[in-house]
Amino acid sequence: MRPVRVMIWNEFIHERTDSKIASVYPHGIHHTIAQGIGEYGFQIGTATLEQPEHGLTEEVLRATDVLIWWGHLAHDQVSDEVVTRIQRRVLEGMGLIVLHSGHRSKIFQRLMGTSCDLKWREDAKRELLWVVNPAHPITQGIGEFIDLRPEEMYGEFFDIPAPDELVFISWFEGGEVFRSGCAYTRGLGKIFYFRPGHEAYPTYYHKQILLVIANAVRWAASAHGTAPTFGNTAPFVTF
Template sequence: MIRTRVWGENFHDRLNHICQRNYPTGMHNCIADALRSDEIEVSVSIFEDPEHGLSEENLNNTDVLIWWSHSRNEDVPDEVSQRVQRRVLDGMGFIALHSAHLAKPFRNLMGTGCGLTWREANEKERLWVVDPTHPIAEGIGRYFELEEEEMYGEHFDIPAPDELVFISWFEGGEVFRSGCTFKRGRGKIFYFRPGHEMYPTYHDKNVQRVISNAVKWAKPTSNERPNYWANVPPMEPLKKPITVFE
């Protein structure tokens, strides 16, 4: 089982009547309910929990952390953000959704400002699969569409992704790198753009499939952990000299 934790602000979910209508039990629970399966075990944490639900114990029992945030990015204490960052470097997967591009752990892991352009208008988003061989795109087809979403546009101030899985096109003409992977230390990171709180995006089956695929991709490996501080003996001498030229 992949131990997955969905973290949400639970701010708009409580105070915005449109968000409440779209997600009666909260965005975090909508995402969590869609993920639960024979392969994925899901826990939920929110901003109001003790230590924001991100204690050492919780993180040590998490294989993949999914993060949605917006209005309270700066309210997450640096200590908690750094705790998440250390766990990612140690092998925990991290999936940043929508406006979590400005979440402290994501910015710390990227090492850039992670800014972008945006337009809050209900317009169609078409997400094109640009790497059909990638496991995160499994079962999606050439593209899928969301009839109503917020626009995010370039330039997106992130490092060049290790892999680009999706590119979004919007009715206003903009494009955006909307599905990006990164590796930091032993951890794998996926940024996925859709998910504005004013739209029922996380009920979409394709969005749910992408996030589920991403969890399976981002899970920690079982490879032996390198011991970087080991005092290793010298390599065995060669049995015979190498002849470069006859």
């Protein structure tokens, strides 16, 4: 069997414009994630905002099993044409993993049909990321919870549709809770939103976080059902 083909997309602005963030991710968040999940045997590529077509041409997406998305400052700069292209591939069966502030990306909002807005606070305090669906394959090898510090707070209400499967819930020192691991299907595609990963904190070096992402890649790339047939059709049986 061929390896799962993963494309990691990052707008790659913070790391080039803010020295503090560059000190955490000197080669970009996409590069750190690629290195971190490289040991799991995936075929990995990366793409960034400033590339032609944001590095996500028809050919690239056709050769992608799972797209990982990180964005924050430049959601509005992502081409609507590219968003439509990604949406089409998800509906056809490409997996999509949306990380952290990617909740406000055009592609996640389009697939969810809501604002995907939330509360937030940059206080660099503790987060406990609790497994609430231990039977789900994304939680394999994680244990009961992940202890993260420092992290940014995201709080409810999170304006998303009710997840098909809720995998993680976060608790923060300020008392907030948040649905931090949400799994969906759209068409033949599997989508996973995963909350941790503020750009100023070294979250994407954390072994358990990287394991969750690797598990999510395998889940999102796993076998799909038969593509449905639409439109006018002849009867299957005649009597």
